[in-house]
Structures are given as C-alpha cells and as structure tokens.
Amino acid sequence: MPPSHQLAILSRRSFHSHRLVSSRPVPLAKYDVNSLRRVSSAAAAQPQYAQNVLAAGGKSALTPSPLSDEQKRFLDSALRVNQAGELAAVLIYSAQTPPIVRTHPHLLQLMKHMYDQEAGHYKTFNEILVKHRVRPTVMYPLWKAAATTLGWSTAVMGREAAMACTEAVETEIGDHYNSQIRVLLDWAADLEAKGEDFGPEMKELLATLRRIRDEELEHLDHAVMNDAKEAKPYELLTNVIRGGCRAAIWISERV
Numbered sequence: 001m002p003p004s005h006q007l008a009i010l011s012r013r014s015f016h017s018h019r020l021v022s023s024r025p026v027p028l029a030k031y032d033v034n035s036l037r038r039v040s041s042a043a044a045a046q047p048q049y050a051q052n053v054l055a056a057g058g059k060s061a062l063t064p065s066p067l068s069d070e071q072k073r074f075l076d077s078a079l080r081v082n083q084a085g086e087l088a089a090v091l092i093y094s095a096q097t098p099p100i101v102r103t104h105p106h107l108l109q110l111m112k113h114m115y116d117q118e119a120g121h122y123k124t125f126n127e128i129l130v131k132h133r134v135r136p137t138v139m140y141p142l143w144k145a146a147a148t149t150l151g152w153s154t155a156v157m158g159r160e161a162a163m164a165c166t167e168a169v170e171t172e173i174g175d176h177y178n179s180q181i182r183v184l185l186d187w188a189a190d191l192e193a194k195g196e197d198f199g200p201e202m203k204e205l206l207a208t209l210r211r212i213r214d215e216e217l218e219h220l221d222h223a224v225m226n227d228a229k230e231a232k233p234y235e236l237l238t239n240v241i242r243g244g245c246r247a248a249i250w251i252s253e254r255v
C-alpha cells in the first residue's frame with residue numbers, strides 16, 4: 001500500500017439524470033431507496049474537510065498519513081466484496097437480458113444500460129484490486145454460479161420478478177457502499193482533527209465509491225419504475241434475494 005493517501009469530497013452525481021423508461025408514479029411502500037439517500041446525505045454532511053480541500057484549491061494542505069493495519073484490513077475485505085458483487089451484477093444482467101428482451105423488446109435499452117454500468121464497475125474494482133494487491137474472494141466460482149442462476153430464474157419468472165431482483169440486490173449493495181463511504185469519511189474526520197489526511201489514492205477511492213453507489217441507486221429506481229413491486233411473490237422473492245446478498249457479503253468479507 002503506498003504510504004500516503006488523501007481524501008477529497010467530490011460532488012455526488014445525481015442518479016435522476018438517467019431516467020430511461022417510465023415516468024409513472026412509483027409506489028413508495030417498502031421502497032427503501034429513500035433511507036439509502038438519507039444515509040448518503042448524512043455521509044456527505046461532513047463538510048469541514050471538503051472546505052479545507054476547496055480552500056487549498058482542490059489540494060489538501062494537510063499532512064499525508066499512512067493507513068493503520070486495521071484500516072488496511074477493512075479496505076482489503078471491502079474491496080474484495082465490491083469486486084465480487086460487481087461480477088455478480090454483470091452475470092445477473094447477462095442472464096436476465098435475453099429472456100426479458102425476448103418478451104419485452106422495449107427493455108433492451110435499459111438492460112444494456114444497466115449491464116454496461118455493471119461491467120464498468122467490475123472493471124474498476126478489478127483494477128483497484130490489482131493496484132492495492134487485494135486477493136479476490138475464494139468463493140468466486142460459487143458466486144458466479146449463484147448470480148447466473150439468480151438472473152436466469154428471475155427473468156424466466158417474468159419482467160416483474162427480474163426487476164424485483166434488481167430492486168433487492170441494489171438495495172443491499174447501495175447500503176453496503178454507503179457503509180464504506182461512512183467509514184472513509186470517519187477516517188478523514190479523525191485525521192483532519194490531527195492535522196493529517198489520506199493522500200490522493202483515498203481521494204480517488206472515495207469518489208469512485210460515491211459514483212458507483214449513485215449508479216446502483218439509479219438501477220434501483222429503474223427497477224421500481226418497471227413494476228418490481230408487482231412481482232409475485234414479491235415479499236418472498238425480495239427477502240430471499242436480500243438475505244442471500246447479505247450472506248454473500250458477510251462471507252466474501254472473510255474469505
């Protein structure tokens with residue numbers, strides 16, 4: 001791990017800028033993207049560091065500081081989970097797209113858009129893992145099979161089930177990214193109090209996590225707008241998928 005890391009507060013991209021399909025009202029019951037956004041806002045509401053960076057012309061005037069061993073362990077497991085999760089997302093959309101587009105051709109653009117973003121996320125975390133010498137999870141083969149099965153089976157169940165799958169996955173992954181962003185901001189605040197900061201690599205990582213988090217929440221929006229709530233059985237399906245996501249995250253953090 002390079003000796004210095006710096007944190008920056010970069011502007012959050014609006015995930016409302018990519019509405020592709022429907023403008024129908026979204027039923028809000030059990031749609032917890034708002035809670036994710038509140039977390040996002042709370043995480044972003046630590047402005048002092050950003051003000052310091054901006055006052056220094058975008059460059060922190062604070063002294064760079066290395067990560068502690070505990071922080072390195074956190075990053076190691078967090079990045080490993082992120083990479084595995086993005087691979088799973090790519091495989092889910094790959095498996096869902098043919099059956100969904102066959103029966104609902106108008107969804108081709110949306111499915112391609114979400115797939116392309118997931119492929120970009122996966123590429124990003126592959127590069128980050130190499131850069132930071134983080135090993136992938138040993139569960140890779142199992143996650144690949146599970147993601148493909150999940151994508152294919154929900155697509156065969158129908159458009160609503162496929163969208164419910166996206167809603168469930170993106171709810172968990174959005175929360176997961178928010179947790180990481182909160183931790184990095186806490187580190188920044190602690191270092192700032194000591195007159196230190198992270199360095200340019202952490203600055204870039206935080207910006208990357210925020211960008212990807214926003215894109216995941218955009219996918220969540222698309223799923224709800226495309227009748228995820230109409231899936232049957234919605235409760236069972238989303239609860240099982242969300243539970244599976246949490247289990248996969250927990251395991252991938254450790255092995």
Ligand SMILES: [Fe+2]
Binds near residue numbers: 121
């Ligand atoms: Fe993603």
Ligand SMILES: [Fe+2]
Binds near residue numbers: 215216219
């Ligand atoms: Fe996503």
